Amino acid sequence: MEKIIPSVKGTRDFYPEEMAIRSWLYRTLREVSESFGYQEYDGPFLEKIDLYAAKSGEELVKEQAFVFPDRGGDLITLRPELTPSLARMVAQRQRQLTFPLRWWSFGPFWRYERPQKGRTREFFQWNIDLIGANSPESDAELVAICVAFFKKTGLKPDQVGVFVNDRRLMDAELEKLGISDAEMKKRVFRLIDRRDKMHPEDWAAYSIEVGLSVDQFEGLKTILDNRELWKNSPEMQRFFESLRAFGADEYVHYNPQVIRGLEYYTGTVFEAYDLGRDGRAILGGGHYDNLVADVGGEPLPGVGFAMGDVMIGLVLQKYGCLPPLGTAPADVLVTVFDETLLVESQKAARQFRELGLRTIGYTEIVRLPRQLKFADRMNIRFVVIVGPDEASAGQVTVKDLAKGDQFTTTIVEAVETIKKLLA
RNA sequence: GUGGCUGUAGCUCAAUGGCAGAGCACCUGACUGUGGAUCAGGUGGUUGUGGGUUCGACCCCCAUCAGCCACCCCA
Known part of the structure; x- marks a missing residue:
């Protein structure tokens, strides 16, 4: 037998069984998205690297994107995320589009990372955004869509949950501790993000490194342990009230430690997790002030999230929520x-x-x-x-x-x- | 990018440095107009790849590739 040429590292073959799951997921996402009146769109899979240079995290492009020169010498990138393409598409027709815009997409993305459980180099992602909206109720709608998806697939509130916070609230709370410098806030956000990943002593040491005084550090811990903190924020109050109206509150919890790495989030931020012992992040998103900031155009706030197919696939399988396999091709x-x-x-x-x-x-x-x-x-x-x-x-x-x-x-x-x- | 574990038949896995095996699957027959079950027989291997040590290597050593896991980062 001829030697079989191996597949590219981090890619997956979709045999009919896996393809059936992928199609089922696509169908389900479509049903959920469309039930809220969202329209499907897509961008190119190939983009010039310049599109990502200004936006995104530096690391995402420099370390994690597949980049190669085309025959004309331009640097082409296999898209590692959709938001920059979305920003361009919106900016190009900013005067023609009717806002608020409700758009969703499901397509392939590529990131040059080391493959491991729940992470491949080629993956599919559900992106959904509400653009040109600026209310806590808009933010709640996106979280409600996420919950609608969980409900539709049969995931229960004791299996998965959405954790929510608001960066404006955190800003205000940090101000109260005398942390007002923008750079300092960034470092503190990073510190907050690291809390669950570090030993308490190491985390305390890290806080000193960041530049917090003992009082500030104690104050920060008090903030992070306060599950009622959201009551200090009129926006969060409206958000949770709206969530009840959406019938989605069962799945949603306030958590002051949710910050999210991406810098462009400016308000509500949220992450969905598998609540099991080895639970990991299923999706993440939040509110941004200006989608098209780097492309020019009018300020355009919005809210959105992205969910990878690999992690959610594992979670759905774990809880027995995948459709039955081995369905007959014919009657x-x-x-x-x-x-x-x-x-x-x-x-x-x-x-x-x-x-x-x-x-x-x-x-x-x-x-x-x-x-x-x-x-x-x-x-x-x-x-x-x-x-x-x-x-x-x-x-x-x-x-x-x-x-x-x-x-x-x-x-x-x-x-x-x-x-x-x-x- | 860093560290750890694992690569043996199509699949899941065995095999003190001394003849490379089992179960499942597959093929044939029992059964010339009827699937699953049972029984009998059979096919199937450059032990991931390349070096090294040894009288002798699946086994020990080095390199490399791949998969998994943890970091990192994030979805």
Whole structure:
């Protein structure tokens, strides 16, 4: 056997089983997105590197993007995220579009990272944004969409949760501690982000490194341990009230430690987690003040989030929320009795198809047991046999592999019976 | 980018440095107009790749590639 050329590191082959899951996920995301009136869009998979130079984290482009020169010498990037493309698309038609804009997308992205559990180099991502909106209720809508997705897939509030915070609130609270310098705030946000990942002593040491006084450090801990902090924020109060109206509050929790790395978030920020012991982040998003800031154009606030297909796939599998696998490609298999009846079988298969049943006609002349075994393996429930007796009588024999019984009748009647049995 | 674990039949895995095996799957038959079950027989391997040590390497050493895991980062 020839040596098989291996696939590119961090990519996945989608065999029919996996493809069925991917399609199911796409369908589900579409249903959820469209139920809130969002429109599907997409950008190019290839972009010039300049698009990401200004925006995004520096690391995302420099360390994590697939970049290569095209034949003309331009540096081309396999898109590592969608937001910059979205910003351009919106900016280009800022005067023509009707705001607020509700857009969603599901497509492939690439990041040159070391593959591990829940992370590949080629992955799909659900992006959904509400652009040109600036209220806590808009923010709540996005969280509600996320919750609607959880509900639709059967994930329960004790399995997954959305944790919410507000950067404006945190800004105000840090001000109270005498932390007002912008650079300092950035470092403190980073410190907050690291809390759960470090030992308490190391984290305390890190706080000194960041430049916090002992009093400020104690104050910060008090803030981070206060699950009622949101009550200090009129926006958060409206947000949670709205969430109740959306019927999504069961899944949503306030958590002052949610900050998020991306710098462009300016208000509400949220992250969804698997609540299990080894739980990891499923999706993240938040409110931004100006989507098109770096592209020019009018200030345009909005809110959105992104969810990768790999992590959510693992979570859905873990909680048994994936659709059943091994679904049959056809309802009927029309077998070939022998060479002389091959054409009869093909004609029969065509009639089954025309009468609305998904039908495979066997195209090889092999022994009957083998064809039955094929049907069994493929999970095809009904096997049609056109033998000499049937052919001369203008009938077919239909065997129901699920029940084990069989009957002989005309094709029209057979189709009716099969449809009843499938219903 | 850093560290750890693992690579043996299509799959899941065995094999003190001394003949490379099992289960499942596959093929054939028992069963010439009927799948699953059972029984009998059979096919299947450059032990990831390249070096080294040794009389002898799946086993020990080095390198490399891949997968997994943890960091890092994030979705």
